[in-house]
Amino acid sequence: MNIATTAPNRDDELVNKALVLRFMTAAAFWLVFAPTVGAIVSIKFNFYDFLGGISWLTWGRLRPVHTMGVIFGGFSTAVFGLTYYIVPKLSGTRMYKEHWGNTVFWLWNIGLVVGFVSLMLGYNSGIEAGEFPLWVSIPVEIVLAMISIQVLMTLKHRREPRLYVALWYLTAGYVWTTLNYAFGHFILPYSMPGINNAAMHGLYIHYVVGLWITPAGLGIAYYFLPLAAKQPLYSHKLSLIGFWSLAFFYPFVGTHHYIYSPIPYWTQTIAIVTSMMLIVPVWTVVQNFYGTFVPNWRRFQESYPAKFLVIGALWYLLGCFQGSTEALREMQRLTHFTDFVIGHSHLTVFGTFVIWATAGMYYVVPRLAGRELYSVKLAQWHWWLTVCGFSVMAADLTLSGLMQGSMLQTGTDFVDSMSAMKPYWFIRTLAGITMDIGAALGMWGLYKTISSGKPLVAPQAGGALPDPIRS
Amino acid sequence: MSAPEEKHAEVQRYLEPGIEEHHGIVPAWLKLVYLVMAIWMVWYLLKFWTNHG
Numbered sequence: 268m269n270i271a272t273t274a275p276n277r278d279d280e281l282v283n284k285a286l287v288l289r290f291m292t293a294a295a296f297w298l299v300f301a302p303t304v305g306a307i308v309s310i311k312f313n314f315y316d317f318l319g320g321i322s323w324l325t326w327g328r329l330r331p332v333h334t335m336g337v338i339f340g341g342f343s344t345a346v347f348g349l350t351y352y353i354v355p356k357l358s359g360t361r362m363y364k365e366h367w368g369n370t371v372f373w374l375w376n377i378g379l380v381v382g383f384v385s386l387m388l389g390y391n392s393g394i395e396a397g398e399f400p401l402w403v404s405i406p407v408e409i410v411l412a413m414i415s416i417q418v419l420m421t422l423k424h425r426r427e428p429r430l431y432v433a434l435w436y437l438t439a440g441y442v443w444t445t446l447n448y449a450f451g452h453f454i455l456p457y458s459m460p461g462i463n464n465a466a467m468h469g470l471y472i473h474y475v476v477g478l479w480i481t482p483a484g485l486g487i488a489y490y491f492l493p494l495a496a497k498q499p500l501y502s503h504k505l506s507l508i509g510f511w512s513l514a515f516f517y518p519f520v521g522t523h524h525y526i527y528s529p530i531p532y533w534t535q536t537i538a539i540v541t542s543m544m545l546i547v548p549v550w551t552v553v554q555n556f557y558g559t560f561v562p563n564w565r566r567f568q569e570s571y572p573a574k575f576l577v578i579g580a581l582w583y584l585l586g587c588f589q590g591s592t593e594a595l596r597e598m599q600r601l602t603h604f605t606d607f608v609i610g611h612s613h614l615t616v617f618g619t620f621v622i623w624a625t626a627g628m629y630y631v632v633p634r635l636a637g638r639e640l641y642s643v644k645l646a647q648w649h650w651w652l653t654v655c656g657f658s659v660m661a662a663d664l665t666l667s668g669l670m671q672g673s674m675l676q677t678g679t680d681f682v683d684s685m686s687a688m689k690p691y692w693f694i695r696t697l698a699g700i701t702m703d704i705g706a707a708l709g710m711w712g713l714y715k716t717i718s719s720g721k722p723l724v725a726p727q728a729g730g731a732l733p734d735p736i737r738s
Numbered sequence: 739m740s741a742p743e744e745k746h747a748e749v750q751r752y753l754e755p756g757i758e759e760h761h762g763i764v765p766a767w768l769k770l771v772y773l774v775m776a777i778w779m780v781w782y783l784l785k786f787w788t789n790h791g
Contacts, residue, residue: 281754356754357754357755357757358754427752427753427754429752431752490755493757494756498758499758499760500757500758500759500760501759501760502759502760502761502763502764503750503760504762504763504764505762505764505768506762532786532789533787536782536783536786536787537783539782539786540779540782540783543775543779547772547775550771
């Protein structure tokens with residue numbers, strides 16, 4: 268990897284630049300690969316026999332490659348790399364056992380490749396958001412445990428006495444997920460039969476979303492928010508309310524997938540209540556976001572990290588409001604088994620957290636590479652194609668879901684309701700391809716920034732580097 | 739400047755990354771949201787703990 272070293276930078280003292288940039292490169296690849304698989308899967312809705320004659324390219328095998336690819340391939344690889352940047356910076360000391368990072372990188376990425384090949388060959392654990400077979404889950408668990416130890420021990424040896432809220436979220440996310448992944452893969456499949464298994468499965472899925480994707484994404488967003496806005500964070504107090512309300516309410520949310528099922532009524536009620544109560548952390552975070560950005564709103568025009576953070580916060584608000592309200596029994600009756608749920612999951616996982624991770628990548632890559640952004644044009648295309656494509660996709664899935672739910676409630680035959688979805692599925696595919704092209708252009712731009720961007724040079728010896736990503 | 743505004747304006751700085759944050763306040767509209775949600779939570783739990791009406 269070719270890193271420009273002409274410009275001095277404090278990052279040299281704390282951050283393993285080569286490791287972080289290697290993670291960024293891998294994340295860039297997975298963030299193109301996984302959504303592309305999603306686009307291919309979506310084409311199958313429009314042309315039922317598309318790639319249907321090849322067993323390893325059938326819908327049932329590619330769909331988990333898409334979902335696991337986005338969650339663990341794209342998002343998590345970016346988070347790991349950004350963790351190796353954020354944690355030392357906020358702790359004021361280098362990462363504990365820094366050389367473990369190389370083992371983590373290779374174990375993780377080889378594990379992902381083996382995992383996706385296994386899924387395409389038909390080896391699937393049958394646990395949603397945890398489809399990797401056992402021989403992949405073991406290295407994944409080892410990776411999670413290794414990074415958790417690194418983060419915790421780095422905090423123990425930190426020089427900065429206070430813990431910024433990004434560290435709260437990241438640390439909690441790693442610890443929770445190390446436990447949850449072990450629970451979902453090594454305990455759940457072997458110890459709980461019947462409806463209990465389904466209920467616990469619901470908890471596992473939502474712990475992946477709410478106790479990994481959410482805190483990891485918020486950790487990243489909180490770190491880059493004041494830096495991208497060039498403003499102090501609006502409120503430390505709000506950041507703590509957001510963290511603790513998430514930690515308190517989220518553990519009970521998972522069983523909202525089983526409303527009207529045989530699991531006890533009171534557990535369904537608790538899931539509904541806690542789902543709705545997530546309005547507290549979500550609205551708190553959004554207030555903190557926009558409270559930070561509004562005093563320096565021009566940064567939204569100037570900075571690509573700022574653009575991605577702001578649009579991610581908007582989609583976070585919308586997606587989480589969907590998620591809270593769809594848990595209500597009346598809304599569940601309308602939306603269950605419809606594309607409304609798919610719209611919600613895309614708004615939150617991609618629209619919010621992948622987008623926030625992308626903001627982090629745009630901030631970190633030029634600075635660590637010591638190079639200007641390779642092409643502002645590519646970043647512009649990335650931004651606009653993502654905003655346009657994803658907005659259409661989210662609206663399309665949400666509206667088609669409501670429409671299908673209404674049809675089913677009024678007695679329309681299920682097959683007829685599916686036929687009515689065809690135009691919406693076509694729009695979804697076009698919107699998805701639009702997003703994928705945007706992601707491919709943006710990630711190519713980041714890769715080229717690392718490999719051949721113009722070196723950044725400080726105006727004076729030892730001075731601050733210029734902002735590498737102004738449009 | 740009133741007392742809550744002074745409290746809000748206090749700035750903490752994390753030296754290494756150059757991040758700053760206000761001590762901050764909880765805006766009144768958010769306090770209202772917290773209150774409404776808490777009341778709704780208690781009502782919903784009591785009303786729907788079982789499906790026996």
